[in-house]
Amino acid sequence: MDYPLVSIISINYNHPEVTCQLLHSLRQITYPNLEIIVVDNASPNDNPAIIKQSFPEITFIQSKENLGFAGGNNLGVRIAKGKYILLLNNDTEVDSGFLEPLVAKFENNPAIGAVSPKIKYFHTPDTIQYAGLSPVNPYTIRSKGIGHGEKDQGQHDLDKRTNFVHGAAMMVPMEVIRKTGMMAECYFLYYEELDWANLIKNAGYELWYIHNSVILHKESISTGKLSPLKVYYMNRSRLLYLRRNVHGFTFLVALLFQLGVSIPKNALKFLISGEKGHFKAYHRAVMWHVKNLFSKDIHLNPVF
Numbered sequence: 001m002d003y004p005l006v007s008i009i010s011i012n013y014n015h016p017e018v019t020c021q022l023l024h025s026l027r028q029i030t031y032p033n034l035e036i037i038v039v040d041n042a043s044p045n046d047n048p049a050i051i052k053q054s055f056p057e058i059t060f061i062q063s064k065e066n067l068g069f070a071g072g073n074n075l076g077v078r079i080a081k082g083k084y085i086l087l088l089n090n091d092t093e094v095d096s097g098f099l100e101p102l103v104a105k106f107e108n109n110p111a112i113g114a115v116s117p118k119i120k121y122f123h124t125p126d127t128i129q130y131a132g133l134s135p136v137n138p139y140t141i142r143s144k145g146i147g148h149g150e151k152d153q154g155q156h157d158l159d160k161r162t163n164f165v166h167g168a169a170m171m172v173p174m175e176v177i178r179k180t181g182m183m184a185e186c187y188f189l190y191y192e193e194l195d196w197a198n199l200i201k202n203a204g205y206e207l208w209y210i211h212n213s214v215i216l217h218k219e220s221i222s223t224g225k226l227s228p229l230k231v232y233y234m235n236r237s238r239l240l241y242l243r244r245n246v247h248g249f250t251f252l253v254a255l256l257f258q259l260g261v262s263i264p265k266n267a268l269k270f271l272i273s274g275e276k277g278h279f280k281a282y283h284r285a286v287m288w289h290v291k292n293l294f295s296k297d298i299h300l301n302p303v304f
Contacts, residue, residue, distance in 0.1 A: 002107070003033040006099060006171075007082030010090045011072040013041045016048045018218070019090040023055045031099035035059060037076040038090075042066045068188030069167070074302055077182055082174060087193075089168040091218040093122060101213040102171045105159065113176045113205025114197060116165040117213035120152060129217055131156035132209040133164040136194060138246045139257045141238045143194070146209075162209045167193035168217050172200070179203055181301040184244070189233035191241045198245050199301065228281035235266070236285035240298060243289075 008026065012019040019038060026036060036058040040048040042065050052060040063075060073087050084103060088094075102115055119130035131147030143164065147156045170193060180203045183196045197207055239258065246254050263286055270279035292298065 003031065004083040004103065004107070005081060006031065006034045006084045006086055006103065007037060007076075007080035007174075008034055008086045008088055009037045009039065009073055009076035009080065010088050011039050011041055011069060011076075012043065012048055012051060012090050013066065013072075014043045014046045015090070016043070016046050016051050019048075019051055020054050022088070022090050022092055022094075023051070023058065025093040027055075028096050029094060029099055030097050031103070034099070035081060037061065037080060039063060039072045039076045041068070041072045068185065068192075069190075070183035070187055070192040071185040074182045074185065077177060077304070080174070084171055084173055085177065086169070086171045087167070088215075089217065091122075092119075092168055092215045093218075094216075095214040098213045098215055101210050105208060105210055106171070106173055109206075111206050112208055113180075113200040113203065114165045114170055114172045115208045115210050116162075116168075116170050117210050117215050118152075118156065119166055119168055119215055119217050122216040122218045125216055126151055128152050128156065129219070130166045130168070130209075131211070132160060132162035133166070135163045136241070136245075138242075138250050139254045140262065141242050141246075141254070141258075156209075157211045159208060159210055159212075162207050164194050164197045165207055165209075168219075169215050176200060176203070176205060178304050181303050184298075184301050186298045186300070187233075187237045187240055189230075189237065191234075191237035195241055195244060226278070228277040231270075231278045232281040232285045234285075235282055236288050239285070239289050243298060 010022060038051055038058050038060050040062045042063050061075060063072060067075060077085055084106060098117055102117060105115055106112055121127045121129055128147040128150050130145055133146060134144040136143045180199045183192045201207060242254055267279060267282055270282055
């Protein structure tokens, strides 16, 4: 096969040693034509300089401010030279041959706009995290991971179209990015890749899960398993997704469900369990939308 240039972009926020572990695994891959771009999102605690010192072959960008997942990746996309862009979480490690099947899928099918590999858990590598995603329920704004939590016994060893790609590892052709735009930066964390996938699908492209490309995901090192930070951004972004992607009568019903069922239920759950920090974070997430009720900025998409 030909080996078009692939630009791998990864975001670092604290934990530079984790990013270095990813870069070490990328040194072992068999794909011969790539550039690696690491964007440090203004890490406040740890010194990210060790990343460039340990891996001088990479392109290293230090942002002056924390731009979030979408903004940090968009910063990398703007300087990338590859035919294909791979957004790869820094808390992942890769199989040596993971890149060839992703590239081959695009090269053989120009109708595809984005792909993700099979994702398994780093600490339990026989267990699947991602083998595709179900549609997002327009009322709960939740999606179910196909294969999630299953032991990998080959039951998902078939490439297939999927509703969404996974933010931990998603490849998009540069041509598609030029046509559709980049990820919406209003999200900051969570749901931005689902929103972007909708944008790509609405432009007429297909999304695929690629079974014979495998990465291992350590998951949630930067934000914690269920920290107040994660509660805030997860719920703020869930409502953002609703406002940006659900329309018409369905939007009205979904909004009533969120106001009458979901929001009171979640707030009460945090109060009953005594998780005051989580409750305050959840309250702030909801109030953000009250304060930005008529903001036009939430409907913007940055252009390449």
